[in-house]
Amino acid sequence: MIRRLPDAVVNKIAAGEVVERPASAVKELVENALDAGASTIAVDLRDGGAALVRVIDDGIGMTADELPLALERHATSKLATDADLDAIATLGFRGEALAAISAVSRFTVTSRARGAAEGLRLGGEGGAVIQRLVVPCDAGTSIEVRDLFFNTPARLKFLKSAATELSATLRALSQLALAHPEVQLRVANNGRPVLTAPAAATLKERIGALWGWDLAGRLLTVQHAEHGVRVHGHASPADVTRGGRDDVIVIVNGRPVRDPALLQAVLAAYRPILARDRFPLVVLAVDMPPADVDANVHPTKAWVRFRHPRLVQELLAAALHDALQQPTAVAAAVDWSSAGAAASGAPVAAAAPAGQSALFAETAAPYTTAVRFGRVLGQVQDTFIVATTDDEVFFLDQHVVHERVLFERLEAELASGGAPSQALLAKRGRFVGASPRWSRRPPRPAAVPGSPT
Numbered sequence: 001m002i003r004r005l006p007d008a009v010v011n012k013i014a015a016g017e018v019v020e021r022p023a024s025a026v027k028e029l030v031e032n033a034l035d036a037g038a039s040t041i042a043v044d045l046r047d048g049g050a051a052l053v054r055v056i057d058d059g060i061g062m063t064a065d066e067l068p069l070a071l072e073r074h075a076t077s078k079l080a081t082d083a084d085l086d087a088i089a090t091l092g093f094r095g096e097a098l099a100a101i102s103a104v105s106r107f108t109v110t111s112r113a114r115g116a117a118e119g120l121r122l123g124g125e126g127g128a129v130i131q132r133l134v135v136p137c138d139a140g141t142s143i144e145v146r147d148l149f150f151n152t153p154a155r156l157k158f159l160k161s162a163a164t165e166l167s168a169t170l171r172a173l174s175q176l177a178l179a180h181p182e183v184q185l186r187v188a189n190n191g192r193p194v195l196t197a198p199a200a201a202t203l204k205e206r207i208g209a210l211w212g213w214d215l216a217g218r219l220l221t222v223q224h225a226e227h228g229v230r231v232h233g234h235a236s237p238a239d240v241t242r243g244g245r246d247d248v249i250v251i252v253n254g255r256p257v258r259d260p261a262l263l264q265a266v267l268a269a270y271r272p273i274l275a276r277d278r279f280p281l282v283v284l285a286v287d288m289p290p291a292d293v294d295a296n297v298h299p300t301k302a303w304v305r306f307r308h309p310r311l312v313q314e315l316l317a318a319a320l321h322d323a324l325q326q327p328t329a330v331a332a333a334v335d336w337s338s339a340g341a342a343a344s345g346a347p348v349a350a351a352a353p354a355g356q357s358a359l360f361a362e363t364a365a366p367y368t369t370a371v372r373f374g375r376v377l378g379q380v381q382d383t384f385i386v387a388t389t390d391d392e393v394f395f396l397d398q399h400v401v402h403e404r405v406l407f408e409r410l411e412a413e414l415a416s417g418g419a420p421s422q423a424l425l426a427k428r429g430r431f432v433g434a435s436p437r438w439s440r441r442p443p444r445p446a447a448v449p450g451s452p453t
């Protein structure tokens, strides 16, 4: 027999997609606060959110008529017609989160709309409203979610330790904090402050509050606009790295997104200058027409689809590429006098330290192969050239010899004034086959040619 599922069951099923763990509930509630135009958001957690999530905002609030609706599935104030779905300008739009969260928790929602004399409080559990109270309260909304998954034992079992849930929750919160620097965000766990971000005038200021001012001061500025898409943010220079990719954050129209292709574009830009096991710190905000990006891909809204994915990837790569060309992209600590060894980590900077030119000014030791190394006998181990004179045997490392040959060739070219310049150490053009509209820009002339190796 086929039956229509009761609402309570439908909500529980939907909740499984929307609310994966406490971090997802926190994310949804803070997104609602941001959509409500809050300028201050306070989050209280117990056990990383598993025991309690309380989010208090000073946003527009809800009227007594709106509040009960907000808890219903597919009830939203953010979409009016299906055309709105094509250009979403808010973080929420599916009208699912509150229904889902209240279906799997013990909840209290208190809200007072701006201009209303008093507020309304609804409380209940498992999706059912049990309590309804008119209360005096501040304008804005306060939502308390206790005992998440108390009625879904299967999900409850999958919760990790309080520390693990807390770190997932803080990761979600700091991404939102980076996406909205102007909003003050305070987070406490078990009564102790764990994240404090005052309202910031700039993204850099917010990064300073979250990641530390020293670090923020070292970051390079990223700024790029093309074809109606603007990329701005901050990126670490070659010597500021992390062991994982968690600090590569891409924000699209105010929404932190998980986009494997964009992550790859970022990592690719760093590949020439970072060791394989090191990762950059990058916060990039991409602003584009809402119609060119679709957030309606998954209930958590963490993935998006771009109308022109290649364009966005290429733009991010270009933006980072420009930033990494800045002279400070390479640590001042790099010893340029031994630049031969350091060259692999050094983009060709327009204003390379003076020490580097010394490398090229060095006068070549006079020698002729024939005289110095005698007669070539052969090669051993695919690595060494063996040569002899009447009284000596030479083992020459082919690789090193080759470098020397290139070096001298370069020197000769420099001396004759016609050395070809190497503008781009961090190569662009990874997206071969991109449509000609997004063709690469001509390489820039560099003041100093790249060193051999």
Ligand code: ADP
Binding pocket: 028, 032, 033, 036, 057, 059, 060, 061, 062, 070, 071, 075, 076, 077, 078, 091, 092, 093, 094, 095, 096, 097, 098, 099, 140, 141
């Ligand atoms: P969505 O955000 O997709 O609209 P939600 O279930 O998260 O769906 O919220 C439902 C509705 O409740 C929202 O559209 C909004 O009108 C209202 N709402 C939720 N949280 C808040 C809040 N913090 N302040 C004001 N209104 C809110």
Ligand code: MG
Binding pocket: 028, 031, 032, 091, 092, 093, 095, 097, 098
């Ligand atoms: Mg929402």
